[in-house]
Amino acid sequence: MGTVVAFLIAISPYIFYFYENFPQQETWDTWLYKFNSPNYGSVYTAAWLFIGKFVPLYLLLLWFLTCRHWWYHIILIPIAMYAFQLFGTINVDVQYVDEVEIYYIIPIMLIIIPIVYLIRLKLFDKIVHGIDMKKLDEELKKYEVEEDDFSE
Numbered sequence: 001m002g003t004v005v006a007f008l009i010a011i012s013p014y015i016f017y018f019y020e021n022f023p024q025q026e027t028w029d030t031w032l033y034k035f036n037s038p039n040y041g042s043v044y045t046a047a048w049l050f051i052g053k054f055v056p057l058y059l060l061l062l063w064f065l066t067c068r069h070w071w072y073h074i075i076l077i078p079i080a081m082y083a084f085q086l087f088g089t090i091n092v093d094v095q096y097v098d099e100v101e102i103y104y105i106i107p108i109m110l111i112i113i114p115i116v117y118l119i120r121l122k123l124f125d126k127i128v129h130g131i132d133m134k135k136l137d138e139e140l141k142k143y144e145v146e147e148d149d150f151s152e
Contacts, residue, residue, distance in 0.1 A: 005066055009059065016055045019047035039092065049089045049097065057082035070123055073116050080108045 022028065024044040028035040037046040060082060064075040084101040 005062060008062055012055055012059055015058070016051060019044065019051045022047040046089070050086070053082055053086040053089055057086055070119055071116055073112055073119070076112050077105060077109055081105050 022044045024042045026037055026042055028037075028043040035043055037043045040046040040049065057079065060075060060079045064072060064079060067075065081101060084104050085098055088097050088101060
């Protein structure tokens with residue numbers, strides 16, 4: 001697994017500069033399809049924008065999938081940002097790229113940040129204060145059982 005990840009990271013500069021293989025024309029005819037880029041002026045510019053968003057997203061996804069730290073969920077925020085930007089470059093109806101994507105990330109941040117903060121609190125309590133929540137729950141259940149015995 002480590003070799004595959006290292007290989008995927010190592011080829012990322014080659015993927016990034018792949019846009020240089022595209023023509024500097026508005027239309028690109030291949031034997032499979034015809035690509036037209038009316039919004040960006042040339043296929044070269046469209047490929048440059050797409051790959052410029054794809055490579056960081058690709059590397060962030062690799063980082064998210066291989067990270068073993070407790071805070072790895074925070075990586076979802078820049079992943080979401082680059083995903084929205086990537087879809088903005090693909091969408092033909094968008095006239096301005098990279099302008100309103102930050103507003104789409106706010107709901108994602110409102111979900112992810114509290115979750116990561118709660119994970120941090122649980123770890124902080126366990127490591128720094130030595131509080132084990134499972135043991136605390138077991139002890140509370142034990143006291144509940146004792147109270148039920150006295151009420152009968």
